[in-house]
Amino acid sequence: xxxxxxxxxxxxxxxxxxxxxxxxxxxxxxxxxxxxxxxxxxxxxxxxxxxxxxxxxxxxxxxxxxxxxxxxxxxxxxxxxxxxxxxxxxxxxxxxxxxxxx
Amino acid sequence: xxxxxxxxxxxxxxxxxxxxxxxxxxxxxxxxxxxxxxxxxxxxxxxxxxxxxxxxxxxxxxxxxxxxxxxxxxxxxxxxxxxxxxxxxxxxxxxxxxxxxxxxxxxxxxxxxxxxxxxxxxxxxxxxxxxxxxxxxxxxxxxxxxxxxxxxxxxxxxxxxxxxxxxxxxxxxxxxxxxxxxxxxxxxxxxxxxxxxxxxxxxxxxxxxxxxxxxxxxxxxxxxxxxxxxxxxxxxxxxxxxxxxxxxxxxxxxxxxxxxxxxxxxxxxxxxxxxxxxxxxxxxxxxxxxxxxxxxxxxxxxxxxxxxxxxxxxxxxxxxxxxxxxxxxxxxxxxxxxxxxxxxxxxxxxxxxxxxxxxxxxxxxxxxxxxxxxxxxxxxxxxxxxxxxxxxxxxxxxxxxxxxxxxxxxxxxxxxxxxxxxxxxxxxxxxxxxxxxxxxxxxxxxxxxxxxxxxxxxxxxxxxxxxxxxxxxxxxxxxxxxx
Numbered sequence: 001x002x003x004x005x006x007x008x009x010x011x012x013x014x015x016x017x018x019x020x021x022x023x024x025x026x027x028x029x030x031x032x033x034x035x036x037x038x039x040x041x042x043x044x045x046x047x048x049x050x051x052x053x054x055x056x057x058x059x060x061x062x063x064x065x066x067x068x069x070x071x072x073x074x075x076x077x078x079x080x081x082x083x084x085x086x087x088x089x090x091x092x093x094x095x096x097x098x099x100x101x102x
Numbered sequence: 103x104x105x106x107x108x109x110x111x112x113x114x115x116x117x118x119x120x121x122x123x124x125x126x127x128x129x130x131x132x133x134x135x136x137x138x139x140x141x142x143x144x145x146x147x148x149x150x151x152x153x154x155x156x157x158x159x160x161x162x163x164x165x166x167x168x169x170x171x172x173x174x175x176x177x178x179x180x181x182x183x184x185x186x187x188x189x190x191x192x193x194x195x196x197x198x199x200x201x202x203x204x205x206x207x208x209x210x211x212x213x214x215x216x217x218x219x220x221x222x223x224x225x226x227x228x229x230x231x232x233x234x235x236x237x238x239x240x241x242x243x244x245x246x247x248x249x250x251x252x253x254x255x256x257x258x259x260x261x262x263x264x265x266x267x268x269x270x271x272x273x274x275x276x277x278x279x280x281x282x283x284x285x286x287x288x289x290x291x292x293x294x295x296x297x298x299x300x301x302x303x304x305x306x307x308x309x310x311x312x313x314x315x316x317x318x319x320x321x322x323x324x325x326x327x328x329x330x331x332x333x334x335x336x337x338x339x340x341x342x343x344x345x346x347x348x349x350x351x352x353x354x355x356x357x358x359x360x361x362x363x364x365x366x367x368x369x370x371x372x373x374x375x376x377x378x379x380x381x382x383x384x385x386x387x388x389x390x391x392x393x394x395x396x397x398x399x400x401x402x403x404x405x406x407x408x409x410x411x412x413x414x415x416x417x418x419x420x421x422x423x424x425x426x427x428x429x430x431x432x433x434x435x436x437x438x439x440x441x442x443x444x445x446x447x448x449x450x451x452x453x454x455x456x457x458x459x460x461x462x463x464x465x466x467x468x469x470x471x472x473x474x475x476x477x478x479x480x481x482x483x484x485x486x487x488x489x490x491x492x493x494x495x496x497x498x499x500x501x502x503x504x505x506x507x508x509x510x511x512x513x514x515x516x517x518x519x520x521x522x523x524x525x526x527x528x529x530x531x532x533x534x535x536x537x538x539x540x541x542x543x544x545x546x547x548x549x550x551x552x553x554x555x556x557x558x559x560x561x562x563x564x565x566x567x568x569x570x571x572x573x574x575x576x577x578x579x580x581x582x583x584x585x
Contacts, residue, residue: 008145
């Protein structure tokens with residue numbers, strides 16, 4: 001086999017089987033973490049810091065939207081979960097603390 | 103009008119991931135991907151393919167799965183939640199019909215793989231002087247046998263779907279997909295150790311960079327990336343509707359599904375081409391490759407019974423998990439729309455598919471015609487409809503904020519919205535226009551008749567759904583209600 005074919009073959013294995021295997025392992029580990037949190041404290045915060053900032057930004061931009069009540073419900077649910085639960089699913093160490101936000 | 107019936111959920115993360123990747127891994131991964139790769143510049147094709155996979159299939163699958171998880175409805179119920187209770191819900195019916203038609207002829211392919219898996223069990227291919235070409239000729243020419251195998255395939259699909267999402271689809275996929283993986287790895291190891299096998303890998307992976315500048319390479323890569331992942335057919339949407347509210351979508355439903363599916367294509371390259379080259383068989387694709395060339399090669403190999411058994415059982419598993427997923431789209435939707443039991447829905451949808459599939463089982467030209475119409479325009483049109491519904495009507499931004507990034511293992515940034523709104527719909531229109539341009543001169547009757555059928559189908563489905571909207575309908579709640 002030529003060197004270029006060997007390089008493409010190895011790169012394909014890494015780009016496909018490597019990525020797929022990594023995604024499978026990470027996904028299952030995160031799911032186990034979620035289940036552990038549910039068992040120990042009932043639930044966990046559904047949004048990551050960045051995702052929650054997007055949710056709040058959406059509400060700021062569309063306060064009168066017909067969908068605003070639903071998104072406010074998710075916002076409240078996240079806040080209550082963060083107030084209620086001592087353990088987090090996402091890493092909040094670099095995020096602004098939203099537990100005391102109104 | 104829609105009642106949200108209390109829904110089953112996937113029993114485990116592994117089960118969902120195996121089911122969804124099993125849905126996408128089908129005949130095309132095994133009998134098409136190796137040949138398309140080798141014919142389009144090998145490594146150059148793979149680079150084009152990876153790019154398109156990440157730019158189109160991964161974001162598209164994230165959107166479709168996310169919409170299903172948000173609405174927790176099948177196809178028509180989802181379109182009703184997105185468009186409101188009006189005639190545009192008919193667009194969901196259009197996609198549902200594509201699925202049923204697709205399954206009506208895919209069932210014949212499942213039937214072929216059952217027939218060959220059965221022969222592999224019997225050890226037919228390892229008999230001295232056995233002629234695999236004659237077996238395929240006789241089988242193809244035997245109408246009763248083809249209808250029989252189509253019937254067996256639909257009975258299997260029916261039996262599995264009767265056990266439900268968790269007890270049927272998930273349980274099956276959790277076993278079949280790992281077995282398929284092991285079978286292909288074992289065949290690949292055997293293949294690459296055959297004398298002359300390296301020429302096959304050289305054919306598949308050697309990069310001819312000039313191919314990257316050819317439009318045909320990119321079109322082939324686009325076709326493989328879209329059709330292999332089943333983007334926009336309602337499968338990801340239906341499977342996503344059985345996910346929990348806080349389950350991850352971007353990593354599992356997007357990246358793992360698209361990349362995992364392609365990984366099976368790569369494994370097929372390792373499993374198929376070394377054997378093809380080692381036995382001096384001309385590289386080809388489709389039924390001829392699997393049922394004649396490879397069957398013949400297995401017969402000549404040491405331990406051929408075992409290798410043929412592994413290959414044809416694996417091929418059957420790949421086809422069966424796909425068939426189950428395509429049929430489940432109809433079952434979920436019918437159950438919600440008619441507010442009936444799962445058993446009745448499975449029997450009705452499988453019965454309809456079985457009846458519609460008889461002509462395709464009897465006549466390969468009908469199968470070819472349906473594949474031509476559905477593959478060239480039906481499925482790209484379905485993808486276009488789903489992406490417009492997500493990107494523009496539901497609003498890609500809102501979907502990303504409320505559903506896609508909820509419980510996600512991976513944060514999806516705003517650029518995803520542009521892909522869903524502009525990139526994928528534009529590419530779908532381009533594909534349909536290209537197929538029209540390239541087929542009109544060669545097969546004008548097939549092209550025009552196919553387009554007429556599709557063009558008439560959209561207003562007809564919209565009319566049907568607007569009539570249904572006008573008819574008073576009282577939903578009978580079944581089981582507990584959940585939002």
